[in-house]
Amino acid sequence: MRIFNKKNKDKDFILQSKGFCPVCDKSVVFRAENEWLRDWFLCTNCGSIPRERALIHAIQIYFENYGEMTIHESSPSIRGASLKLKKNVKNYSSSYYYPDVKPGEFHLESNEQCQNLEMLTFEDESFDLFVTQDVMEHIFDPEKAFSEIARVLKPGGAHIFTVPIINKAAKSERWASRNNKGEIVNHHEAEFHGDPINDDGVLVTMHWGYDIADFIYKSSGIPTTIVMIDDLSFGIRAEYIEVLVSRKY
Numbered sequence: 001m002r003i004f005n006k007k008n009k010d011k012d013f014i015l016q017s018k019g020f021c022p023v024c025d026k027s028v029v030f031r032a033e034n035e036w037l038r039d040w041f042l043c044t045n046c047g048s049i050p051r052e053r054a055l056i057h058a059i060q061i062y063f064e065n066y067g068e069m070t071i072h073e074s075s076p077s078i079r080g081a082s083l084k085l086k087k088n089v090k091n092y093s094s095s096y097y098y099p100d101v102k103p104g105e106f107h108l109e110s111n112e113q114c115q116n117l118e119m120l121t122f123e124d125e126s127f128d129l130f131v132t133q134d135v136m137e138h139i140f141d142p143e144k145a146f147s148e149i150a151r152v153l154k155p156g157g158a159h160i161f162t163v164p165i166i167n168k169a170a171k172s173e174r175w176a177s178r179n180n181k182g183e184i185v186n187h188h189e190a191e192f193h194g195d196p197i198n199d200d201g202v203l204v205t206m207h208w209g210y211d212i213a214d215f216i217y218k219s220s221g222i223p224t225t226i227v228m229i230d231d232l233s234f235g236i237r238a239e240y241i242e243v244l245v246s247r248k249y
Protein backbone atom coordinates (compact mmCIF):
# COMPACT_ATOMS: atom_id res chain seq x y z
CA MET A 1 0.00 0.00 0.00
CA ARG A 2 1.33 3.41 -0.96
CA ILE A 3 0.17 6.54 0.83
CA PHE A 4 1.27 10.08 0.08
CA ASN A 5 0.13 13.65 0.52
CA LYS A 6 2.02 15.48 -2.19
CA LYS A 7 1.81 16.67 -5.76
CA ASN A 8 1.32 14.07 -8.46
CA LYS A 9 1.31 15.20 -12.08
CA ASP A 10 0.87 18.80 -10.98
CA LYS A 11 -2.18 17.94 -8.87
CA ASP A 12 -2.48 18.36 -5.10
CA PHE A 13 -4.01 15.33 -3.39
CA ILE A 14 -5.03 15.45 0.25
CA LEU A 15 -4.74 11.67 0.46
CA GLN A 16 -3.99 8.90 -1.99
CA SER A 17 -3.44 5.20 -1.46
CA LYS A 18 -3.45 1.92 -3.32
CA GLY A 19 -5.73 -0.83 -2.10
CA PHE A 20 -8.69 -3.08 -2.84
CA CYS A 21 -12.16 -1.61 -3.25
CA PRO A 22 -14.87 -3.75 -1.60
CA VAL A 23 -17.49 -2.13 -3.84
CA CYS A 24 -16.05 -2.82 -7.30
CA ASP A 25 -13.82 -5.73 -6.19
CA LYS A 26 -10.74 -4.34 -7.89
CA SER A 27 -7.23 -3.28 -6.95
CA VAL A 28 -7.46 0.48 -7.29
CA VAL A 29 -6.15 3.86 -6.24
CA PHE A 30 -8.19 5.81 -3.70
CA ARG A 31 -7.78 9.55 -4.00
CA ALA A 32 -9.04 12.68 -2.24
CA GLU A 33 -8.70 16.19 -3.60
CA ASN A 34 -10.71 17.72 -0.75
CA GLU A 35 -10.14 17.56 3.01
CA TRP A 36 -13.72 16.34 3.61
CA LEU A 37 -12.83 12.70 3.06
CA ARG A 38 -16.36 11.44 3.71
CA ASP A 39 -17.50 12.71 0.32
CA TRP A 40 -14.22 13.08 -1.54
CA PHE A 41 -11.98 10.06 -0.82
CA LEU A 42 -13.02 8.31 -4.02
CA CYS A 43 -12.31 4.99 -5.63
CA THR A 44 -10.85 6.03 -8.99
CA ASN A 45 -12.53 3.05 -10.64
CA CYS A 46 -16.14 3.06 -9.38
CA GLY A 47 -16.40 6.43 -7.63
CA SER A 48 -17.50 4.94 -4.29
CA ILE A 49 -16.92 6.91 -1.09
CA PRO A 50 -15.66 5.67 2.30
CA ARG A 51 -19.02 5.11 4.01
CA GLU A 52 -20.19 2.99 1.06
CA ARG A 53 -17.05 0.89 1.21
CA ALA A 54 -17.41 0.55 4.98
CA LEU A 55 -21.02 -0.60 4.59
CA ILE A 56 -20.16 -3.28 2.03
CA HIS A 57 -17.13 -4.40 4.03
CA ALA A 58 -19.30 -4.76 7.15
CA ILE A 59 -21.96 -6.69 5.22
CA GLN A 60 -19.28 -9.05 3.92
CA ILE A 61 -17.92 -9.57 7.44
CA TYR A 62 -21.24 -10.12 9.22
CA PHE A 63 -23.24 -11.71 6.40
CA GLU A 64 -20.94 -13.69 4.12
CA ASN A 65 -23.85 -15.19 2.18
CA TYR A 66 -25.62 -11.86 1.68
CA GLY A 67 -25.99 -12.56 -2.04
CA GLU A 68 -28.50 -15.30 -1.19
CA MET A 69 -30.48 -13.16 1.24
CA THR A 70 -33.67 -11.16 0.79
CA ILE A 71 -32.57 -7.54 1.06
CA HIS A 72 -34.50 -4.29 0.92
CA GLU A 73 -32.83 -0.90 0.65
CA SER A 74 -34.55 2.37 1.38
CA SER A 75 -33.48 5.39 -0.71
CA PRO A 76 -30.62 3.74 -2.62
CA SER A 77 -28.02 5.67 -4.56
CA ILE A 78 -27.36 5.12 -8.26
CA ARG A 79 -23.76 4.10 -7.59
CA GLY A 80 -21.51 2.58 -4.96
CA ALA A 81 -22.91 0.16 -2.40
CA SER A 82 -26.46 0.35 -3.75
CA LEU A 83 -25.38 -0.61 -7.25
CA LYS A 84 -23.31 -3.51 -5.92
CA LEU A 85 -26.22 -4.86 -3.88
CA LYS A 86 -28.61 -4.52 -6.81
CA LYS A 87 -26.22 -6.44 -9.09
CA ASN A 88 -25.17 -9.16 -6.66
CA VAL A 89 -28.24 -9.92 -4.53
CA LYS A 90 -30.80 -12.23 -6.12
CA ASN A 91 -33.68 -11.01 -3.97
CA TYR A 92 -32.96 -7.28 -3.79
CA SER A 93 -35.67 -4.64 -3.73
CA SER A 94 -35.67 -0.91 -3.08
CA SER A 95 -37.96 1.99 -2.39
CA TYR A 96 -38.04 5.75 -1.96
CA TYR A 97 -40.38 8.01 -0.06
CA TYR A 98 -42.55 10.15 -2.33
CA PRO A 99 -44.89 12.44 -0.33
CA ASP A 100 -47.43 12.45 -3.17
CA VAL A 101 -47.55 8.65 -3.65
CA LYS A 102 -49.44 6.20 -1.44
CA PRO A 103 -47.04 3.86 0.39
CA GLY A 104 -46.80 0.55 -1.40
CA GLU A 105 -47.65 2.03 -4.79
CA PHE A 106 -45.22 2.95 -7.57
CA HIS A 107 -44.21 6.38 -8.81
CA LEU A 108 -45.58 6.85 -12.33
CA GLU A 109 -42.41 8.41 -13.76
CA SER A 110 -39.60 6.61 -11.92
CA ASN A 111 -41.48 3.31 -11.50
CA GLU A 112 -39.92 3.10 -8.02
CA GLN A 113 -41.98 1.86 -5.10
CA CYS A 114 -42.96 4.34 -2.42
CA GLN A 115 -42.38 3.32 1.18
CA ASN A 116 -42.55 5.48 4.30
CA LEU A 117 -40.21 4.09 6.97
CA GLU A 118 -42.66 5.22 9.63
CA MET A 119 -45.42 2.97 8.21
CA LEU A 120 -44.02 0.28 5.94
CA THR A 121 -46.53 -1.76 3.95
CA PHE A 122 -44.45 -4.96 4.00
CA GLU A 123 -45.57 -8.07 5.84
CA ASP A 124 -43.95 -9.03 9.14
CA GLU A 125 -40.62 -10.87 8.84
CA SER A 126 -40.14 -10.12 5.14
CA PHE A 127 -36.40 -9.44 4.92
CA ASP A 128 -33.05 -10.85 6.00
CA LEU A 129 -31.39 -7.46 5.73
CA PHE A 130 -32.80 -3.93 5.62
CA VAL A 131 -30.27 -1.37 4.37
CA THR A 132 -30.27 2.41 4.72
CA GLN A 133 -27.47 4.79 3.86
CA ASP A 134 -27.60 8.18 5.56
CA VAL A 135 -31.37 8.07 5.87
CA MET A 136 -32.08 7.85 9.59
CA GLU A 137 -31.03 11.45 10.25
CA HIS A 138 -33.95 12.60 8.07
CA ILE A 139 -36.87 10.83 9.77
CA PHE A 140 -39.43 12.85 11.75
CA ASP A 141 -40.49 9.88 13.88
CA PRO A 142 -37.37 7.71 14.20
CA GLU A 143 -38.92 5.69 17.05
CA LYS A 144 -41.64 4.49 14.70
CA ALA A 145 -39.20 3.94 11.84
CA PHE A 146 -36.86 1.74 13.88
CA SER A 147 -39.85 -0.19 15.18
CA GLU A 148 -41.21 -0.70 11.67
CA ILE A 149 -37.86 -1.87 10.32
CA ALA A 150 -37.59 -4.37 13.19
CA ARG A 151 -41.09 -5.63 12.40
CA VAL A 152 -40.27 -6.49 8.79
CA LEU A 153 -36.99 -8.26 9.66
CA LYS A 154 -36.88 -12.03 9.85
CA PRO A 155 -35.53 -13.56 13.09
CA GLY A 156 -31.75 -13.38 12.76
CA GLY A 157 -32.08 -10.55 10.26
CA ALA A 158 -30.57 -7.11 10.65
CA HIS A 159 -30.90 -3.46 9.83
CA ILE A 160 -27.42 -2.53 8.63
CA PHE A 161 -26.92 1.14 7.96
CA THR A 162 -24.82 4.27 7.97
CA VAL A 163 -25.79 7.50 9.67
CA PRO A 164 -23.55 10.44 10.59
CA ILE A 165 -23.00 10.28 14.34
CA ILE A 166 -22.38 13.99 14.62
CA ASN A 167 -22.65 14.30 18.41
CA LYS A 168 -20.43 11.31 19.20
CA ALA A 169 -20.43 10.86 23.02
CA ALA A 170 -22.85 13.75 23.55
CA LYS A 171 -26.60 13.16 23.59
CA SER A 172 -28.54 12.93 20.36
CA GLU A 173 -30.50 16.08 19.47
CA ARG A 174 -33.74 16.65 17.63
CA TRP A 175 -32.90 19.09 14.84
CA ALA A 176 -36.41 19.38 13.43
CA SER A 177 -39.82 17.90 14.23
CA ARG A 178 -43.50 18.24 13.37
CA ASN A 179 -46.08 19.87 15.63
CA ASN A 180 -49.65 18.67 16.20
CA LYS A 181 -50.72 20.36 12.98
CA GLY A 182 -48.09 18.52 10.96
CA GLU A 183 -46.06 21.69 10.49
CA ILE A 184 -42.26 21.50 10.52
CA VAL A 185 -40.59 23.02 13.57
CA ASN A 186 -36.87 23.72 13.30
CA HIS A 187 -35.16 23.53 16.68
CA HIS A 188 -31.91 24.82 15.19
CA GLU A 189 -30.93 26.42 11.89
CA ALA A 190 -32.42 24.31 9.09
CA GLU A 191 -29.91 21.87 7.64
CA PHE A 192 -30.22 19.92 4.40
CA HIS A 193 -28.36 16.99 2.87
CA GLY A 194 -28.26 15.83 -0.73
CA ASP A 195 -31.13 13.61 -1.87
CA PRO A 196 -31.23 11.22 -4.86
CA ILE A 197 -34.79 12.23 -5.81
CA ASN A 198 -35.00 15.87 -4.66
CA ASP A 199 -32.65 18.52 -6.03
CA ASP A 200 -33.54 20.79 -3.09
CA GLY A 201 -32.11 18.27 -0.63
CA VAL A 202 -33.72 16.67 2.40
CA LEU A 203 -34.15 18.23 5.85
CA VAL A 204 -32.03 16.96 8.73
CA THR A 205 -34.21 16.00 11.70
CA MET A 206 -31.64 14.40 14.06
CA HIS A 207 -28.07 14.91 15.13
CA TRP A 208 -27.28 11.45 16.48
CA GLY A 209 -24.81 10.52 19.17
CA TYR A 210 -23.56 7.10 20.21
CA ASP A 211 -26.68 6.83 22.38
CA ILE A 212 -28.48 5.94 19.13
CA ALA A 213 -27.92 2.31 20.14
CA ASP A 214 -30.00 2.81 23.30
CA PHE A 215 -32.59 4.74 21.27
CA ILE A 216 -32.96 1.84 18.83
CA TYR A 217 -33.27 -0.71 21.62
CA LYS A 218 -35.95 1.32 23.39
CA SER A 219 -37.81 1.84 20.10
CA SER A 220 -37.64 -1.69 18.74
CA GLY A 221 -36.17 -4.08 21.30
CA ILE A 222 -33.23 -4.80 18.98
CA PRO A 223 -29.61 -4.47 20.16
CA THR A 224 -27.20 -2.53 17.98
CA THR A 225 -23.47 -2.86 17.37
CA ILE A 226 -21.64 0.25 16.21
CA VAL A 227 -18.78 -0.76 13.94
CA MET A 228 -15.92 1.64 13.28
CA ILE A 229 -13.61 0.67 10.42
CA ASP A 230 -10.42 2.56 9.61
CA ASP A 231 -8.49 0.65 6.96
CA LEU A 232 -6.72 2.40 4.10
CA SER A 233 -6.16 -0.93 2.33
CA PHE A 234 -9.92 -0.84 1.63
CA GLY A 235 -10.07 2.93 1.18
CA ILE A 236 -11.99 3.30 4.41
CA ARG A 237 -10.94 6.46 6.20
CA ALA A 238 -13.10 9.51 6.80
CA GLU A 239 -15.36 11.34 9.22
CA TYR A 240 -18.63 9.81 10.45
CA ILE A 241 -18.37 6.44 8.70
CA GLU A 242 -19.58 4.15 11.48
CA VAL A 243 -21.71 1.22 10.32
CA LEU A 244 -24.55 0.19 12.63
CA VAL A 245 -25.81 -3.37 12.77
CA SER A 246 -29.15 -3.85 14.57
CA ARG A 247 -29.83 -7.58 14.69
CA LYS A 248 -33.21 -9.13 15.43
CA TYR A 249 -32.99 -12.23 17.64
